[in-house]
Amino acid sequence: MENRTELTLKIDHLNVSIKTENGLIKPVNDISLEIPRGKVVGIVGESGCGKSMTARAVMGLLPPATKIEGGSILLDGNELTGHSEEQLCGVRGSEVSMIFQEPMTSLNPVMKVGRQVDEVIRVHQKVPLAEARKMTIEMFRAVGISEPEERYECYPHQLSGGLRQRVMIAMAMIMKPSLLIADEPTTALDVTVEAQILRLMKELNKSGTSILLISHNLGVIAQVCDYVYVMYAGQFVEEADVFALFDQPLHPYTKGLLGAVTSLRREEAVLETIHGVVPDFSELPDGCGFAARCEKCMERCSALMPRMAETEPGHRVRCHLYSA
Ligand SMILES: Nc1ncnc2c1ncn2[C@@H]1O[C@H](COP(=O)(O)OP(=O)(O)OP(=O)(O)O)[C@@H](O)[C@H]1O
Ligand SMILES: [Mg+2]
Structure with missing residues (x-):
């Protein structure tokens, strides 16, 4: 928290590989992302495209058989790749914390x-139990848990899904981290x-926490994010300010995602879908992963893999339709 850089998070050309029966796959393929201090940045994409793997890489919580193959992750200017488990433990919870889709499992x-x-x-501070309890109850109140003293005494199964998620958020925010990663925080609600x-989450953000919000739901992204990265088959295919992305989507995949959002207008009542499925990581073509669809x-x-190209300041797209 002391080291206040302009960017809370800066990921540069990150690659993560997993050893599988079908060979080495790359669920995170040359990802670069920036979260300016105090902003909410979103990652959106279909199931299996590598969103959680990207988040886990930042948290240092990658599953076994996974390896960071290259690239850099700077949190408040400090390089996280190459950190030992002990160093990561010091960072997790205090400088970066994560909330998950299903609080019951966490x-x-x-x-x-x-x-x-x-x-x-x-774990992070030497405080007596009574003091910690006071801090917890205060945090419960801050995240909108009513009757926090009573809730403090509850077991998870005694709380509703919404309250459990608030407990998770309280737990993630208690050390006032620079960065909160929320991986599908509302999918189960x-x-x-x-x-x-x-x-x-918006309120927490206003009080100074930068947020990385991961969702497959564009509606959720639109409500909270300042800037959005669209992910497909391990890569970012488009990135833009949230208004630019919704007003002028460029990548055919982004257009497809937007078309797949239900419209309430009668004349548009037919729900468009993107035909085909996300390709298997072990069978990706040499060129654009979206080509077949x-x-x-x-x-x-x-x-030929298209390169990320800037069409307007801050609006980038990886598609041959826009490459010179
Ligand atoms: N433990 C694992 N072992 C092997 N491969 C895995 C493992 N976890 C994920 N993968 C592979 O990595 C890819 C990316 O997974 P990831 O969990 O990041 O997707 P996601 O975008 O978060 O999807 P979802 O929206 O379903 O949460 C998956 O398609 C899968 O092929
Ligand atoms: Mg996921």
Whole structure:
């Protein structure tokens, strides 16, 4: 927190590989991303495109058989790749923390939720239990948990999905990290609770926390993010300011994602879909990963990987339609 750089997070040409039965795959392929301090940045893309793997790389929580093959991850100006597990433990929770899609899998079912948050405090700070309890209850109140003293004594199963997610957010925010990573934080919640949680994230952001929000849902991204990266088959294919992305999507994949959002207008009642499925990572073509599903596909598309090109300041796209 002391080291205040202009960018909270700067990922440069990050590559992550996994050894599988079908050979080496690259779920994170040459990813570069920046989160300016105090901003909310989104990653959107279909299931399996590498969103969580990117987040896990930042947290130093990659699964076994996975390897960072190259690139750099700067958090507040400090390089995280190459950190030992012990160094990463010091960073996790205090400088960067993450909330997951399903809080039930991340909370300890046999421990009172209040105590679980106390533990996070006591891992990073030498404070007496009574002091930690006070801090936890204050944080519960800050994230909109009513009757925080009573909730402190509850076990996870005694709380609703929305309250459990608030506990997770309290746990993630308790050390006031520079960066909060939220990986599909509202996917398991109904829409009213989703709206409350998104509002809460906006409030946390206003109080100074930079946020990386991961979702397959463009509606969620539109509500909270300042800037968006569109991910497809391990790569970013488009990135832009949220308004530019929704007003003028460039990549055929982004256009497809936007077309797949349900429209309430009667004349547009037919829901468009992107035909085909995300390709298997072990069978990616040499060229653009989207080529086989793309209506605009040209000869060079499946042979040659397009490069990221800037069409307007801050709006970049990886597509041969826009390369000079
Ligand atoms: N433990 C693992 N072992 C082998 N391959 C994995 C493992 N976890 C993920 N993968 C591969 O990495 C790819 C990216 O996975 P990732 O979890 O990052 O996708 P995602 O974009 O977060 O998808 P979702 O929207 O479903 O959460 C997957 O398609 C899968 O092929
Ligand atoms: Mg995921």
